[in-house]
Amino acid sequence: MKKIINDPATVVDEALDGVAAAHADLLTLHRNPTYVTRAGAPIAGKVALVSGGGSGHEPLHVGYVGEGMLDAAVPGAVFTSPTPDQILDATKAVDGGAGVLHIVKNYTGDVLNFEMAAELAEAEGLRVSAVVVDDDVAVQDSTWTAGRRGVGGTVLLEKIAGAAAARGDDLDAVTAIAQRVNSQVRSMGMALRACTVPHSGEPSFNLAEDEMEIGIGIHGEPGRETRKLAPADEIVEILLSTIVEDLPFASGDRTLLFVNGMGGTPEVELYLAYNSARKYLHGKGIEVERSLVGNYITALEMQGMSITLLKLDDEFVELWDAPVHTVALRRGL
Amino acid sequence: MKKIINDPATVVDEALDGVAAAHADLLTLHRNPTYVTRAGAPIAGKVALVSGGGSGHEPLHVGYVGEGMLDAAVPGAVFTSPTPDQILDATKAVDGGAGVLHIVKNYTGDVLNFEMAAELAEAEGLRVSAVVVDDDVAVQDSTWTAGRRGVGGTVLLEKIAGAAAARGDDLDAVTAIAQRVNSQVRSMGMALRACTVPHSGEPSFNLAEDEMEIGIGIHGEPGRETRKLAPADEIVEILLSTIVEDLPFASGDRTLLFVNGMGGTPEVELYLAYNSARKYLHGKGIEVERSLVGNYITALEMQGMSITLLKLDDEFVELWDAPVHTVALRRGL
Amino acid sequence: MGYDAESLVAAIRALGAVIAQRRTELTQLDQEIGDGDHGENLARGFSAVLTKLRSTEPETPAKVMALVATTLISTVGGASGPLFGTAFLRGSTVLGGAAELDGALVAAGLVAARDGVVARGKAELGDKTMVDALSPAADAATKAAEAGADVAGVLAAAAEAAAAGAAATAPLQARKGRASYLGERSIGHVDPGAQSTAYILESLAASAASHATGTAV
Amino acid sequence: MGYDAESLVAAIRALGAVIAQRRTELTQLDQEIGDGDHGENLARGFSAVLTKLRSTEPETPAKVMALVATTLISTVGGASGPLFGTAFLRGSTVLGGAAELDGALVAAGLVAARDGVVARGKAELGDKTMVDALSPAADAATKAAEAGADVAGVLAAAAEAAAAGAAATAPLQARKGRASYLGERSIGHVDPGAQSTAYILESLAASAASHATGTAV
Numbered sequence A, B: 001m002k003k004i005i006n007d008p009a010t011v012v013d014e015a016l017d018g019v020a021a022a023h024a025d026l027l028t029l030h031r032n033p034t035y036v037t038r039a040g041a042p043i044a045g046k047v048a049l050v051s052g053g054g055s056g057h058e059p060l061h062v063g064y065v066g067e068g069m070l071d072a073a074v075p076g077a078v079f080t081s082p083t084p085d086q087i088l089d090a091t092k093a094v095d096g097g098a099g100v101l102h103i104v105k106n107y108t109g110d111v112l113n114f115e116m117a118a119e120l121a122e123a124e125g126l127r128v129s130a131v132v133v134d135d136d137v138a139v140q141d142s143t144w145t146a147g148r149r150g151v152g153g154t155v156l157l158e159k160i161a162g163a164a165a166a167r168g169d170d171l172d173a174v175t176a177i178a179q180r181v182n183s184q185v186r187s188m189g190m191a192l193r194a195c196t197v198p199h200s201g202e203p204s205f206n207l208a209e210d211e212m213e214i215g216i217g218i219h220g221e222p223g224r225e226t227r228k229l230a231p232a233d234e235i236v237e238i239l240l241s242t243i244v245e246d247l248p249f250a251s252g253d254r255t256l257l258f259v260n261g262m263g264g265t266p267e268v269e270l271y272l273a274y275n276s277a278r279k280y281l282h283g284k285g286i287e288v289e290r291s292l293v294g295n296y297i298t299a300l301e302m303q304g305m306s307i308t309l310l311k312l313d314d315e316f317v318e319l320w321d322a323p324v325h326t327v328a329l330r331r332g333l
Numbered sequence C, D: 001m002g003y004d005a006e007s008l009v010a011a012i013r014a015l016g017a018v019i020a021q022r023r024t025e026l027t028q029l030d031q032e033i034g035d036g037d038h039g040e041n042l043a044r045g046f047s048a049v050l051t052k053l054r055s056t057e058p059e060t061p062a063k064v065m066a067l068v069a070t071t072l073i074s075t076v077g078g079a080s081g082p083l084f085g086t087a088f089l090r091g092s093t094v095l096g097g098a099a100e101l102d103g104a105l106v107a108a109g110l111v112a113a114r115d116g117v118v119a120r121g122k123a124e125l126g127d128k129t130m131v132d133a134l135s136p137a138a139d140a141a142t143k144a145a146e147a148g149a150d151v152a153g154v155l156a157a158a159a160e161a162a163a164a165g166a167a168a169t170a171p172l173q174a175r176k177g178r179a180s181y182l183g184e185r186s187i188g189h190v191d192p193g194a195q196s197t198a199y200i201l202e203s204l205a206a207s208a209a210s211h212a213t214g215t216a217v
């Protein structure tokens, strides 16, 4: 296994020490249990946003802790959701009296652990609401299944809901905006090469040199389908056509186009795919009004990308453009 | 070859179209010949900074075009320096009457093409000075050889010299600061896995599963030495001990520690290495006062990292902290 | 000698060793249709349980179960952490203040565990989850207890049913948990959580059996 | 029939085809001790030259050389762009207004080209660069011209010397260009720029030879 690590068991802890040391102005790292809070937390009277999940998706979520976005992030082991006591302590640490929104990606583990934490927090008298992000159109949705995964839409939701909380919206309003983002955002991903989880030491799936995996998640899960490798334009069309039909997005719609690298994809390929995606959307009369291109929600060193499309309205644009000061997203501060 | 591209011949052009579309507020892309200028260029009375080099190192240099950093970037083909006509036109486009500083990484191709462009620009009456960055301690320096490569130090130099130009320093002063950065910065890199240049289609070198390459550059060149893969702490020590002895850095020195990903390294490994590097420096009494961790000067999807250490003084700190607004670095704007 | 807290602690210790041993195998199962951490998750949890048991001596079987439950909940994470945690917690509640276990209590504990997991995870039989091992185990345990079986007998019946249930997950298409994302591609693989459930009951049954025959575990 | 601008254009066209053919080979050489783009760089440059020659008909050999020079400079990039560009530019200057080439002019052109490359790149003989092919080629050309050789004869002598010079770079340790970063690891590989220089002269010599014998190139 080719990794710059000392010991698979201490990867996350050592990396968090690094993050805390490099960004001491922005973040505070708490231990026993582990969670990260923004400078100045709790902010009295502001709705607090707490997210979390397995590690290995960096900069998600720790990279989004700060003014205008998350108040706390709760990192689990690599690709493993955090535990209720971590989430509970983070929730209590950032509650400023206006309640706490839990932003949960729709994975059974994340949902169950956040649920247990919320029950415990409510038992202690806190107000907690939750939004479960499930934007991955690669997964067939149904009330009988675990439902769709939360992927790229999470980043956009954390930014927009964070801005709503920063401008003073109350818990119900912030929750409603978060839910509205989730209802208007769709994503799909693909991989050229799998990642290797440190404790396993083996690639999480195998692809031949001329194959790609379509519909992957962010935990090294195999996707829905293995296909022959195709040109970028074709890959983009596979992903975007599914996304566009799902919501559906229609001619005249205003959108935010987010092309995300899975961690091992060079920028030149991401911008090339972004360019291709713009052209595809242009052909459908869909307007790209805001953009995000880069590694924002990753699966360790996986090579591949995901595309996320959010339907915009004036309020979303205003909240997206609002100042933010985190490790991974910074604007106007 | 596993890449999200359409055609090896058009990779850079398509990606640049994507960059220009995604960041139209910050950048203007020019064609025939190709170069990128910042919004509002030329800025009358301000020294202009122009850098450039082969593509494949993104976000370098296009990602550093903007207020407080570069006025223009000149991208060549992948890993191939741009041509004099590109550099000349970029130089003329951003000259605000106060002269132009060329920031050149020390590769024969970059040096020769920038030299030719400077000769042509001077023949047209422009004032051009140049700084050649050569911070890579992996390469033995000597007046008889091509000398050391320019690597991670380039990013820090572009930021600091850009801030000096933004505060109104004249060409001689900006050039002197740039040269001073170059004299105080040292870097060294390593790889776990090579990258594949699109037109070649083959990895630029091969390593066994238990090997790493020490002293690599940013163009997929093999390094000075192939070694058995080692724990992160040992890798960090190999790189940092060479860096520290070279300048040399001494106990009590104030530094900026920059841990850079080569494009395919997950953030968790970069922050882990950063943490290890901090501990190593702490053991030597060297103080880390500023930090940069992430993919800032890459070699496509290469897996690996470089470490850069800059000796700080008050002026460097002030210029490093100054506002900047580019695609890849943003602060206070 | 009855099956008291000390007996249960010994069984949990043996279970910890089994989990450590099965770590790689469970992780590999999870790599095929999940995210490759199930063995790692349980190993982390049970190693924390063993550490706690070095400094605590719970007085009743219920307290042993509660210790296991809270430790798993706070160290495992993932889907299996809250689910196994809930299972042990519900089991603990059923045992009440009893100083010793008997067949009926064990069966009631397994039924409560199953109901807790279903309430939390909302999986049904056939969704290809740990429920497919735990539910037949609870049913078999109930039947055995009704037939008068002792702790060892009830656990033996439960373990056998769980093993069969786990094996029977292979041909199913997952509808819950990560494996559900794979749709039809989940078919042909045993569910890791069902398999670990079977191993847990197998280990508890083996401990109870040697306890019954006075063999050291 | 003298060796005029038209003859030289035909030779450059043939050279363009040779470079396209050698693209992969030159890139592979560069991959061993450089960054794997040398063949790509030259192919891009000469394909631009061929495109330009479709719409322009330079009147003198010097103007053909100048067209090649400026096109290479503005399309090749890398180290070899300015160096080959300089070589053709200096060669062009030496040819002046001559309508036809002769052996002496070709030799003088090669000497000027070599001097230009050395002035720009500051490499010395033995540094493992294109100079190790170009310099012996210029010397051999001078000798052949002094002995009265014609264009074909001078280029044949130059090509032979360049090929030998290129081959002789293999055991050297590079002191200039990217290969120098490898230190001792650069030993054992032929320098790509020396090899391409040899191929260029080989192609030009072949064209001159068939021109002399009236064979179509």
Ligand SMILES: Nc1ncnc2c1ncn2[C@@H]1O[C@H](COP(=O)(O)OP(=O)(O)O)[C@@H](O)[C@H]1O
Pocket (backbone or CB within 6 Å): A079, A080, A081, A108, A109, A110, C030, C034, C035, C037, C038, C039, C041, C042, C077, C078, C079, C080, C081, C083, C117, C120, C121, C122, C123, C128, C129, C130, C131, C176, C177, C178, C191, C192, C193, C194
């Ligand atoms: N909704 C559910 N109900 C019951 N069991 C579930 C449910 N979802 C997942 N599981 C069980 O959890 C197991 C996976 O556990 P683990 O790998 O530790 O967690 P994660 O899936 O979060 O990585 C699955 O094999 C399955 O048996």
Ligand SMILES: Nc1ncnc2c1ncn2[C@@H]1O[C@H](COP(=O)(O)OP(=O)(O)O)[C@@H](O)[C@H]1O
Pocket (backbone or CB within 6 Å): B079, B080, B081, B108, B109, B110, D030, D034, D035, D037, D038, D039, D041, D042, D077, D078, D079, D080, D081, D083, D117, D120, D121, D122, D123, D128, D129, D130, D131, D176, D177, D178, D191, D192, D193, D194
């Ligand atoms: N200083 C120099 N003087 C002469 N030739 C040089 C010098 N530096 C490099 N070269 C030649 O350039 C060749 C490499 O060209 P190329 O691969 O196109 O450019 P780059 O090295 O910029 O990728 C080398 O093989 C060598 O022959």
Ligand SMILES: [Mg+2]
Pocket (backbone or CB within 6 Å): A054, A079, A080, A081, A109, C035, C037, C078, C079
């Ligand atoms: Mg998991």
Ligand SMILES: [Mg+2]
Pocket (backbone or CB within 6 Å): B054, B079, B080, B081, B109, D035, D037, D078, D079
């Ligand atoms: Mg090159």
Ligand SMILES: [Mg+2]
Pocket (backbone or CB within 6 Å): C030, C034, C035, C036, C037, C038, C078
């Ligand atoms: Mg799992």
Ligand SMILES: [Mg+2]
Pocket (backbone or CB within 6 Å): D030, D034, D035, D036, D037, D038, D078
């Ligand atoms: Mg080269």
